[in-house]
Amino acid sequence: MNNKVRVxxxxxxxxxxxLGGVRTVLYNYLFARKxxxxxxxxxxxxxxxxxxxxxxxxxxxxxxxxxxEPDESPIREGEYGPYRQSERKPMYRKYAEQLVNEGFAxxxxxxxxxLEKMRNELKTPENPSPQYDGKIxxxxxxxxxxxAEEVKKLLAxxxxxxxxxxxxxxxxxxxxxxxxxxxxxxxxxxxxxxxLKADGMPTYHLAVVVDDHLMKITHAFRGEEWLSSAPVHVxxxxxxxxxxxxxxxxxLPLILGPSxxxxxxxxxxxGFPVFAMNWTxxxxxxLTEGFKEKGFLxxxxxxxxxxxxxxxxxxxxxxxxxxxxxxxxxxxxHKAGAKFDxxxxxxxxxxxxxxxxxxxxxxxxxxLQLKVKDVLEAGGIHVSDESLLEKMIELVKDRCTLLTDFxxxxxxxxxxxxxxxxxxxxxxxxxxxxxxxxxxxVKLNEENNFSVENIEKIFKDLATEKNIKPGELQMILRVMLxxxxxxxxxxxxxxxxGKAETLHRIEKAATYFxxx
RNA sequence: GGCGCGUUGGUCAAGGGGUUAAGACGCCUCCCUUUCACGGAGGAAUCACGGGUUCGAUUCCCGUACGUGCUACCA
Numbered sequence: 001m002n003n004k005v006r007v008x009x010x011x012x013x014x015x016x017x018x019l020g021g022v023r024t025v026l027y028n029y030l031f032a033r034k035x036x037x038x039x040x041x042x043x044x045x046x047x048x049x050x051x052x053x054x055x056x057x058x059x060x061x062x063x064x065x066x067x068x069e070p071d072e073s074p075i076r077e078g079e080y081g082p083y084r085q086s087e088r089k090p091m092y093r094k095y096a097e098q099l100v101n102e103g104f105a106x107x108x109x110x111x112x113x114x115l116e117k118m119r120n121e122l123k124t125p126e127n128p129s130p131q132y133d134g135k136i137x138x139x140x141x142x143x144x145x146x147x148a149e150e151v152k153k154l155l156a157x158x159x160x161x162x163x164x165x166x167x168x169x170x171x172x173x174x175x176x177x178x179x180x181x182x183x184x185x186x187x188x189x190x191x192x193x194x195x196l197k198a199d200g201m202p203t204y205h206l207a208v209v210v211d212d213h214l215m216k217i218t219h220a221f222r223g224e225e226w227l228s229s230a231p232v233h234v235x236x237x238x239x240x241x242x243x244x245x246x247x248x249x250x251x252l253p254l255i256l257g258p259s260x261x262x263x264x265x266x267x268x269x270x271g272f273p274v275f276a277m278n279w280t281x282x283x284x285x286x287l288t289e290g291f292k293e294k295g296f297l298x299x300x301x302x303x304x305x306x307x308x309x310x311x312x313x314x315x316x317x318x319x320x321x322x323x324x325x326x327x328x329x330x331x332x333x334h335k336a337g338a339k340f341d342x343x344x345x346x347x348x349x350x351x352x353x354x355x356x357x358x359x360x361x362x363x364x365x366x367x368l369q370l371k372v373k374d375v376l377e378a379g380g381i382h383v384s385d386e387s388l389l390e391k392m393i394e395l396v397k398d399r400c401t402l403l404t405d406f407x408x409x410x411x412x413x414x415x416x417x418x419x420x421x422x423x424x425x426x427x428x429x430x431x432x433x434x435x436x437x438x439x440x441x442v443k444l445n446e447e448n449n450f451s452v453e454n455i456e457k458i459f460k461d462l463a464t465e466k467n468i469k470p471g472e473l474q475m476i477l478r479v480m481l482x483x484x485x486x487x488x489x490x491x492x493x494x495x496x497x498g499k500a501e502t503l504h505r506i507e508k509a510a511t512y513f514x515x516x
Numbered sequence: 517g518g519c520g521c522g523u524u525g526g527u528c529a530a531g532g533g534g535u536u537a538a539g540a541c542g543c544c545u546c547c548c549u550u551u552c553a554c555g556g557a558g559g560a561a562u563c564a565c566g567g568g569u570u571c572g573a574u575u576c577c578c579g580u581a582c583g584u585g586c587u588a589c590c591a
Contacts, residue, residue, distance in 0.1 A: 471550035
């Protein structure tokens with residue numbers, strides 16, 4: 001008897017990993033970790049036509065970035081492999097045939113053309129999408145309608161065929177969902193889903209049941225879009241392995257975009273990422289932006305996703321992965337879909353940037369320092385002084401919402417401004433100011449202790465002496481050192497960049513201001 | 517069209533027969549700061565609608581509307 005919790009996430013390698021996908025992984029992962037269980041990654045690649053080169057590796061990379069590495073997966077083998085359904089192909093047929101032998105499924109020989117013909121003939125305004133179901137299966141070409149001899153011959157001749165489930169006539173299929181509680185369906189209203197495709201690959205319906213059984217999955221969390229096909233899965237469990245062995249289900253609410261279901265296109269349309277990381281579709285070469293590249297911290301990303309559709313009942317909103325694991329409960333996940341709000345997403349990132357110290361990172365991932373360094377270097381700023389980098393981060397992190405903001409907010413610590421906010425300085429600049437800054441430069445140059453306090457004292461004493469309001473002077477000094485009216489205290493900036501650089505910037509700017 | 521699921525401010529949401537219906541984001545005002553932010557103090561804004569049940573319904577029940585998902589040899 002194995003009571004250990006085992007959950008799995010089963011993406012199909014057909015494109016990028018969107019918000020809803022990552023949240024599904026996250027909830028699976030949190031549940032597994034909370035209960036000391038296993039988190040398994042299984043790849044659903046039974047549809048060769050939709051398989052996209054590179055998508056599988058991309059999924060691994062995204063999970064790694066988020067800090068959710070599976071215990072068993074195609075790259076970290078366990079005892080229940082293989083973890084790619086395409087590599088498990090031989091396993092499925094016998095279950096499908098068992099179902100046929102027991103009368104729960106049947107062989108269907110209808111060609112795609114015949115199916116299309118049937119649908120077209122039956123299509124009416126009242127019934128826009130006719131199903132292959134109990135009402136019409138006796139008019140189709142299958143082992144229920146054909147004489148046994150003919151079926152035998154067709155199979156012996158290796159005629160292309162599929163195996164379909166035979167939905168019972170009048171049965172109410174009821175099951176318990178951890179979020180929606182009791183859900184019921186009328187069996188006669190569900191169609192005879194294909195279980196095994198003509199190429200021998202299982203469909204999702206067969207594969208999910210067989211694999212969950214073979215991999216001893218105890219809990220299965222997936223998007224709400226699967227709720228409609230749950231009755232098929234329930235029946236399959238009943239026929240194949242017993243309802244008592246069926247995992248507990250939880251159908252997660254959808255994440256919505258500004259107008260309806262969140263789509264890949266919403267990203268481009270509204271200017272926010274919808275994938276975890278940048279994804280370039282190799283077929284179209286189309287790039288969909290990722291949260292990582294947009295400047296999000298993985299801590300913030302999983303945090304904002306976790307509380308989109310779940311909360312622990314307290315007022316806490318900022319959770320680390322460890323706190324999430326501790327406090328998460330699937331029962332508190334909402335029933336209703338949640339609209340994604342990019343403004344709030346940015347707020348989470350802001351909070352995490354403020355929260356993280358430069359070096360220590362709770363996740364053990366690359367620190368803020370390295371990430372900020374990457375941002376600066378991407379902007380062409382070479383960082384050679386690590387202690388200056390650390391100091392800069394501490395000084396400006398309160399005013400950075402995205403990692404990429406560190407460029408604008410921090411570049412002046414490393415490079416002399418190349419341009420100035422002339423509109424602010426021009427009206428204030430006169431001979432008295434020119435004279436003031438010339439004298440200031442001399443005085444600062446004589447000062448050996450170039451500390452914030454000393455710089456400020458010299459600055460203010462001289463202002464008093466020259467009878468100029470310090471406020472205006474401070475603004476000008478800021479533009480001299482920074483180039484614009486942003487950043488932390490001017491005197492702190494001066495101290496940080498050092499005496500030589502401060503003097504250099506004052507002189508360079510004064511010369512420039514004189515010319516405008 | 518059928519079936520499923522859902523519905524507390526603009527958004528995320530707590531709550532759950534009697535409450536001034538929490539909190540957060542965003543927005544607005546003020547304070548701090550002669551920079552930009554952070555921070556602090558306030559403010560505007562909500563129980564989809566209609567019937568029941570009840571002394572009382574945002575909360576329970578039933579309808580309606582709206583939203584959303586499924587209705588493929590896709591997952």
